[in-house]
Amino acid sequence: MDQIIRVNRFVGVSYTKGKIAFGYKKAIVPYELGVHGEQAYHVDMDDLRILIDRHPNYLSYYNKRIHMTRAYWGKNNIEVGLYWLMQDGHLTLYRKRQLVQFIWSGPVWGPNHPEWK
Structure with a gap:
């Protein structure tokens, strides 16, 4: 592995555009793909498609009948799946x-944790 980057939070997400940023200890982690608005991001929709195809047990494509909204899909499928991919060492x-x-290096992730509101 060339680089291992520690992550302990999701920041600046845009589920409609598929742009998700990672942070660690109140800072944005390196190796961002680009900037969305004023926020750097680390994963885009192309990455999500690759990860969904590679790891269908962790992530799934947006399905309006199942997920209702992209925000629901993002918080309950994408963030959870990315968290578990990092925990299990598969997010490369x-x-x-x-x-x-x-890799995830922090407390167990949850959308209602005070640090992630």
């Missing part, structure tokens, strides 16, 4: 010609 993506592994 190429960034700047390097294989980067994002």
Whole structure:
């Protein structure tokens, strides 16, 4: 593995555009893909498609009948799935010609945790 990046929170998400940013200890982690508004992001819709196809037990495509809204899908499928991929050591993506592994390093993730509101 070229780089291992610690993550302990999700920040600046846009589920409609599929852009999700990772943070660690109140800072944005390195190896971002770009900027959405004023927020750097680390995963985009192309990455999500790859990860969904590669890890269908962790993530699923948006389905209006099941997920109702993209916000519900994002919080209850994408964030949960990304969290578990990081916990299990499976969230690896190429960034700047390097294989980067994002790993979760913090308390158990939950959308209602005070640090993530």
